[in-house]
Amino acid sequence: MEKESTPKENSRLSIPDSHFLIESLEQQKREQAVLLELSSIVAGAKSRQDLRAVITDQFPELFGGRYYTLCLINEDGVTHSPFLHTEENTIPSYRGETPIIVTSHSINDGIFEKALASEEPVLIDLQTAMKANTVPRYVYRWFNAGIREMLLVKISGGGMPIGVLYLYGEKKGSFQVEKFRLFKGIADILGAGFGNIIFGEKIEQQLREIRKYKGDPEEGNLSLQDKAGSCNGIKSIIGTSPGIQNIITVVERIAPSDSTVLLLGETGTGKEVIASAIHAASPRRNNMMIKINCAALPHSLFESELFGHEKGAFTGALQRRIGKFELAENSTLFLDEIGEIPLEFQAKLLRVLQEKEIERIGGKGVIKVNVRIIAATNRNLEEEVRAGNFRHDLYYRLNVIPISVPPLRNRKEDIPVLVTHFLRRYTTVNRKKAPVVPDKVMESLMHHDWPGNVRELEHLLERSILLSKENVLHIDLPGALHKTPSADKENAFSIVPLETMEREYILKVVRLCNGRIAGPNGAAAKLRLPSTTLNSRMQKLGIKKEHFNIRQSSRKVNVI
Template identity: 35%
Template sequence: MKSTTQERFEVRYGTPSSAQLILEVAKAASSDLELAEVLESLIVALKPTSRFDAIAVFVIEGEYVRLHSLHIERVGRRPGESVESVIARAAPSVNLASKAVLKHPLGEHHVSEVASSRKPYVSTDLEFQRRFPEDERLLQFGVRSYISLPLLRRGEMLGAVDFVSFEKRSFDRGEVQLLQDVSEIVSIAVSNALAFEEINALKEQLQAENRLLQDEIVQRSIFEEIVGSSQSLRNVLAAIDRVAPTDSTVLITGQTGTGKELIAHAIHRRSPRSGRALVKVNCAALPSELIASELFGHEKGAFTGALQQRIGRFEAANGGTIFLDEIGELTPEMQIALLRVLQEKEFERVGGNRTIQADVRVIAATNRDLQRHVAEGRFRADLYYRLNVFPIHAPSLKERIDDIPILVDYFISRFATRMGKRIHQIDRRTLETFERYSWPGNIRELQNVIERGVILADGEVFRLEPGTLPRDSQNSSEAPASESSNTREQQKAQIEAVLKETRGRIAGPDGAAARLGIPASTLESRIKTLKINKHLFRGNP
């Protein structure tokens, strides 16, 4: 005894097998969010009535169309396999480095015809029906005929589903009707899959933001506020107040240890984006082969070790701010990639073909002379001008001599409170020494010197222990003519003293770089420049 539903299907499609097909497709589409599995079920279900070699789903993204999912019967399906992997197995000769294989301008693709007419587009013999630029690539891939049907969901044009044959063939009216009904079911599956992808992307972004915020809490310096009242600092604060409410790109310049990251934090906190994450990237700390993955993320299988999809820092900063520290260390290749993000506000993950919009404010910082690097051809001029929309110079501590007493009081108070000590004043000679010293490591060096002094302090008066600063620092103000020559010896003596304390250890939380408040790479460079034999200090008490 046939059910009423079954009878209605048979009246519409003429045969029980076609009616059963629709039911099977609906079941497959509703039970799985992975489109590749739905497409595989379609190929199998269509065999009794229509023979196809492949099914492809294209998604419209603005002015482009992207190949979202693909199933080719002869190569089968592997769980979680990417479109790139399917193509590589089916046609090893196809150049996957060319984005045109996976993503096309909409006007150059047959999906544009489907989108404008919202009707099926049929090619029964592709060799004699080459209407679109991408038809040539389809022929090279082995396609000889196909029917492309619109994917509509609640009136919205999502894209198209293509039923592909590697042989010339025609499509009768009944078959077209059947495939149209199938495409309506596929539309639901595509809509669900896209919604699932969006939810996953938001989930990954929230997880990444959470990790970054936790890292920020752990790694945040004790110096959380910009302290001082000198004219040079007031100029910086005025610049922050002017640029913070805008979305303009900011380039912060200045020596190592001058508080460039604090300026970036201050801009973000005063901006409309303050409710979202400020994501920090140290461009010098990342190996050149990993920086693209770190900034833009990667797809599963994009390279050896990419065991799962991972979003990059730009995605994690979506709606917020990204702080690119030591921007002058970017490779030429990454300079081009960053320029594209700044110009077009979009990027792709490594190994991916889906374009991701970048709603991110960029703040960059460098201790390099980028103008000189541009003149020498080491930094792209167009990228420099994109970054240098609103420059802010972070003054060195030498330019902020008037702020030293305030900074010293601030640091002593903070460290003494943290260590449970009562220190109420600073020795006058110690303060005079601080004011004479050149501070090559700037505020970061001052912070570390005071922390060490508070640890060693026994009474209520802060005094500088002998050997804490280079021996000739007391004479720096009395002999300004020799200051530049003395600075080299001061730096060498200071680094050697810290290397002795750390037994030659450079990196890590207890290393010399951390104590000096500078990156390990910077310290290594200074050791080489000053011709210090770091190996002499290893193992020495």
């Protein structure tokens, strides 16, 4: 019969476990005390230099090493670069080459990705890692500098991985597994510190931009486009076509008012230039127009970016932030790519537009604002409303004065004046003599479809000015413009937008019918469409009577 253990025996058996539990709790208390102190110190760091001083002072005692690198994921989401590292003059070099990561590397470099995929610190033995022949060059550099182990700890911010902390050991066994939990806590603290410093750097950048716009000595650094928009006003809208002239007329009428404007059109058509012209012609012209690209903002930052926040409103809010609405007081706020605003934020924006007041995050009261809104989008907001991606009440609140900016392919008569404008701009910037534009070049420009619109034309001319060796403009257009007549049909084929092909086909049919749309011998009957449908389609494609003047057409087309 099995003998039952007495309480005294049970007590004796549990003594080692009790000692282990007590020691573990004591270790946790010591770690929490270290992290609490480090968190307080890091929170006081206002710049990279401050953070470097904290790390240099604290790290050697914490893990016994001297070298570290803090790498952050770049904005492209596929590469990483050093944000902060040990002073280079303290790092041993090998053949004059320091091991610091000085360039961007892919986040899938064989080392960085391991840390991102692990919730725990990752220990790398350099000699073993180098046998794989798939590690980045900086591993070899550190090995040659005397490093034998690396400890990688993932850094997170706002629940998302933002980088990796590299710790370097000069001998094997430099890092104790018992301290891994401590290293993970340190990485979390550094993640918050990164956010504060980057946030501060962005604010400083915004303040510099404000000083530029207010005419401080740094104003000379303004971009050409900003100067053109702020100084020339309506004159910055380039074009002689009916569509552009109509826009100029509308801008002259609405500029003195405070009404909300919604700019519609494809990307690259010049919506921002028109917004700048409206502001420059308005009574608010003496104050800077604040611009924000809604597509470039993370969803979690929308409210803070537009409305601002108070100190302590959330983790990492170490100081008050002034939002874009307050910066635009008595001025104009340009909301580019308004269609990208997240649905959950649209109700808050609607309230601001209606009530003319905002609340900072963590604030105790409302702030009245006097701001004119100009919004722009390349999306069809009516379709977005129908699809449930955009609030109908916000759409109607923005759509007070809609202005549709036509694509360049529908106003090709503007190309010559745009070419002259951009040639003058970039020859002045590059201190070059204005090149001669051959007739063939201008003809090619007039026949191109310009899917990138005015922006594509501008960049093409800038590139051509820089690459042209003689005083004659040479261009390099994509598509079938460079195909020779002898080229076979397969080589001569080029992909064009379906809308462009439809427009050209309708034009040919209308010309064949001598400009007649309705009736038994009209274009609508040939195309087997109701005349009202064809008229509506032609209007949408920008086809006007002058486009199908039969004297302009000498070709015959067989219509099926």
